[in-house]
Amino acid sequence: MSQKVKIRIWFLAGLLSWLLFIFFDLYFILLDKYEMKEAYTSVLPQVFLSTFILSTLFYYRYKITKAESINFLDLLWKVFVTGLITTIASLMIRLFFTLFEARAITQNPITINFFYHIYVALVVIYLVSTFVVWKRLILYQKSKNLIQLWNFFEYALILSLIFDFVGHKFNTDFFNMALVFLTGFGIVLSFNLKWVAYLNFKQKWKSILFILLSGIYLYHFLLNMINFSGTEVLVFDLIDRVFIIAILIFIFLYAGISVLVTLFNLPTSSVFERKLKEAVDFQKLSQSTPSGQSESETYDILLDSSMSAVFADAAWLEVKEGDHEIICTRNISEDKIEEIKQQITNDDVKRVIDMNLTNGTPPGRVFTSLSKGEFKSVFALPIMVKNQQIAAMVLLQEVSDAFNREMVNIIRTFVNQASLTLENSKLIREAIENERYKEQLNIAKNVQKSLLPTDLEGNHGFDIEAYSMAADEVGGDYYDITPFEDGKYGLIIGDVSGKGTSAAFHMAQMKGIFHSLSQLNLSPADLIKQTNSALAKCLEKSSFITASYYLIDVEKQHIDFVRAGHCPTLLYRAADGTACFMKTKGMGLGIIRNSGYHNYVHSNALKYEPGDLLILHTDGVTEATNRDHVQYGEENLKTSLLRHATKSPSEVKEGLIDDLYTFLDGKKLDDDYTLVILKFK
């Protein structure tokens, strides 16, 4: 059942109960008048009054929501308004009796009882609704014990409804006993006033006003009750109900205690408000980055929070980060700041203000006093990020010795939080930047991949396979093959010194040079010489490139080649099943950057047979080291080749790579490495 439906049901139940209650009581008076008592049982109106009270109680339980620190005043306002409406209604009844005072109608028991029943309804509504509000306030920040106590109190009150059936009159022994019992409970419960602490100064005054007015309504109802009771024609008297009297006393008690407590809490409310503000400021500081605020906003919040926390009259905050300098000031001019800086003699404070803290430990003493000038107390704190002072905050007070240890602690917390926030924002910025670099590198990686031939097509002379892997995103290894018109093929492998981005750039340059030079159909020696002189102009001083160039004539099964400092190529002879590294003479490109280089270029030639293999590689393969710092070396590569030499080129490739990885046993390669496998037909 939804909340709304419940509220409606209890409202109807209450209304019906009250109508039946009034009907039976009036019916009884009529019977009494004509002295016909036999048909009547006096229990019925009692039952309906009780159900009316219970219905009202449930109605308000659903109607009045839980107490939160924001709605204490709303709750009290509800009490005030309900009280106002019920009081006005009861005043109208009073007015009726005053207007027709001497007439028969106001003496008639039926009239009196009819109006009294309306009055009963008003009293019950006001008492019960106020009771529920009090309950909400008492149970604010409840404990288990408190809930138990309260439930007990409520059950006792409901029991008192049944107790009232017996019909003990006001001020009889049983009546008084029950009343004392319930009142005792009420007193104990009335000291639960945690909500008062959460009101600010203004709200406290309002609460006092509302509660006092509610008390006046209560007094008014009490007077009326006594007044009606005096007419002595009532078939039923509220004063004789323990429930009503007990609840009335409880409401009075709680109202009285609330007013007193609130009143006494008035002077300390500013302290509480300040503490609350500190907490809120602290939160603001810690959240100032995620919401995307800039650093200067963090400084502003820090400065303002700190000032209000220690009641500073003026303050400034100086930030030095690289070249840029910010200064935030409050109630002070920059000239004055310079003046104060001159006056400070305390070394620790001076160091903070001059931002000379480097070792990361803030000094112990952070406040000092000044003898002359407008400000007598100075309080300086450094703001540290990653053990470096990036800012100094200075708080000033006009009176001397205005700052104490407790304030230092509060401000330290603020400053620490601000430092953390600043550090975080720095980290976030760095992370974003890193992310951007990574993306750029990824782009570079893709660009570089496109520099290497994507599919190497075999021909009637040989099959070719290649594999290249960079240690970083981009690398400096290069290989390429160019077919010439006369049926020859130019094959190059190169390795730029170093690795990573700079190597990748040089590799791209090399591709450009090789591509333009290969158009000229030069001999290997000329091509290497030309490449060297082209690279001489664009390579960094300490960079060099090693390369090997092979000019393959598939018709004559002849290869001309030059090794320019590149690691020797492995040649497999199918005829006798042997392999050897071709350690010919040669020098790397870019080492000698003039024509002197020509002296170091040596042309070589070889003949091949079908089934022979040429394994071009870069030093990343032979210099790969495992966990025991053992290099893979030429021998291992050779052994590996001999094991796979008779297989197809792609199987040779897989075999060589597998053997290398088995040797490495999970260790990452820290250099670029490339393998090119040529199998002649």
Place this chain on the structure above:
Amino acid sequence: MVGINTTVEEPYYEIEVSGEVDASSSIHLDEAIQKASEQHKKILIDLSKLGYISSAGLGVFISYIDDFKKKDIRLALFGLNEKVAQVFEILGLNELIIICSTKDEAKEKINAA
């Protein structure tokens, strides 16, 4: 990780390089050679304790070849283990830099050159 020890034994300036020279540690080698060349004309480099040299490390030596030729500064390496020697050799540096097996031989060649 690279260890660099320098001793002056007039007229020689001796640099002992130990450990491994890779891209990051090659800077220290560069600094040492730079410093040596400021005061001395005869530089001996002891590589007997060098286990590995990367292409970046080789680049350091290469970058001084021209410079030293112009300023008539002589550089000799000695004590290279087989693997390191092969690296120099493959690149063809043995034809440009004096590479010997012992210190005495290095001194002899430096003076002869």
